[in-house]
Amino acid sequence: MQELSDHLGLAFLAEPWIPQVFLIVLAATLANLTSHFFLRHAEKVTRLTSSPWDDALIQSAKRPVPVVIWLVGIAFAAEVMSRETGTAIFASVPAIRNVVVVVCLAWFLIRFIRLAANNVVETARKKGEEADPTTVDALSKLARLTVVITAILVVMQTLGFSVSGVLAAGGIGGLAVGFAAKDLLANFFGGLTIYLDRPFSVGEWIRSPDKEIEGTVEYISWRHTRVRAFNKNPVYVPNSVFTTIVVENPSRMTNRRIKEMIGIRYEDIGVMAIIVSDVKAMLQSHPEIDTSQTLIVNFNTFGPSSLDFFIYTFTKTTEWVYYHEVKQDVLLKVAEIIERHGAQIAFPTRTLHIENGSEALPH
Numbered sequence: 001m002q003e004l005s006d007h008l009g010l011a012f013l014a015e016p017w018i019p020q021v022f023l024i025v026l027a028a029t030l031a032n033l034t035s036h037f038f039l040r041h042a043e044k045v046t047r048l049t050s051s052p053w054d055d056a057l058i059q060s061a062k063r064p065v066p067v068v069i070w071l072v073g074i075a076f077a078a079e080v081m082s083r084e085t086g087t088a089i090f091a092s093v094p095a096i097r098n099v100v101v102v103v104c105l106a107w108f109l110i111r112f113i114r115l116a117a118n119n120v121v122e123t124a125r126k127k128g129e130e131a132d133p134t135t136v137d138a139l140s141k142l143a144r145l146t147v148v149i150t151a152i153l154v155v156m157q158t159l160g161f162s163v164s165g166v167l168a169a170g171g172i173g174g175l176a177v178g179f180a181a182k183d184l185l186a187n188f189f190g191g192l193t194i195y196l197d198r199p200f201s202v203g204e205w206i207r208s209p210d211k212e213i214e215g216t217v218e219y220i221s222w223r224h225t226r227v228r229a230f231n232k233n234p235v236y237v238p239n240s241v242f243t244t245i246v247v248e249n250p251s252r253m254t255n256r257r258i259k260e261m262i263g264i265r266y267e268d269i270g271v272m273a274i275i276v277s278d279v280k281a282m283l284q285s286h287p288e289i290d291t292s293q294t295l296i297v298n299f300n301t302f303g304p305s306s307l308d309f310f311i312y313t314f315t316k317t318t319e320w321v322y323y324h325e326v327k328q329d330v331l332l333k334v335a336e337i338i339e340r341h342g343a344q345i346a347f348p349t350r351t352l353h354i355e356n357g358s359e360a361l362p363h
Contacts, residue, residue: 028073190239263306
């Protein structure tokens with residue numbers, strides 16, 4: 001057998017480390033198949049539970065685990081070959097193995113954080129519970145950023161770099177970077193302010209009297225916020241803008257207001273008091289008017305061509321479309337009350353008085 005292998009140029013197959021490498025690769029293959037079987041079975045089990053965490057854990061491990069198993073097996077085999085053959089190229093295998101293991105661990109944690117955040121929001125929605133997507137997304141991004149920074153520092157330490165020296169250099173260089181990227185940093189801290197103060201969340205309607213910004217918030221990143229205007233155009237607003245402008249959030253209003261001035265003719269002044277009284281009684285008994293809020297109906301002013309009374313009240317609904325249906329019903333009932341008392345709603349008129357008289361004409 002030895003002579004045959006020498007004749008064929010395969011003498012290296014007779015080396016004693018070959019079976020060891022073969023057994024290591026075989027063990028890695030079996031471990032990979034076992035992990036694949038276990039993860040598939042665990043995935044079926046977690047689908048039957050209501051917890052958002054176990055699903056995220058199994059889904060996050062499906063890709064990094066096989067990579068780590070193959071990596072450890074190949075690195076172990078490379079160490080055996082390095083010990084037996086003395087080849088210098090294998091000397092860097094341990095460092096490479098450690099770096100890839102750290103990268104795979106960071107990969108797993110990033111996937112787990114992202115999937116867990118999505119599952120938490122989705123589970124809360126299915127159960128009818130409140131879960132602020134903006135806060136969950138902010139915490140998810142912060143956790144992933146922490147994982148990335150930690151992984152970079154560990155990798156640098158593994159490769160022999162001094163982390164303390166890098167941090168010291170980063171402190172000095174951070175001043176220059178800060179001046180060069182002040183707009184980017186302003187947007188970052190603006191996004192952090194949005195996440196902490198929560199003046200609005202994804203899905204809410206916002207507007208600003210200082211800027212031409214109005215629409216529904218679709219996405220909040222660390223750099224900008226995407227607002228979908230009512231004409232369906234996306235508006236990308238740098239987060240730093242929100243630290244210097246006033247932002248209204250109509251989505252969080254408790255009621256919608258009806259504020260109307262209605263005028264009747266001057267000849268109907270005799271029924272003004274009873275009209276005002278009936279309109280107020282109608283509003284107090286209306287099922288869609290919130291009587292716990294301010295409710296005012298009073299004769300207000302002698303207008304140029306009408307006697308004006310005003311209505312000031314709040315609806316129970318905050319839904320834009322239904323609010324207009326309620327407002328329409330209120331105004332039509334007001335018109336019925338005015339008509340029932342023989343009065344009429346005034347419109348702009350002008351009366352011209354012509355004095356009778358004669359003027360002496362010159363002869």
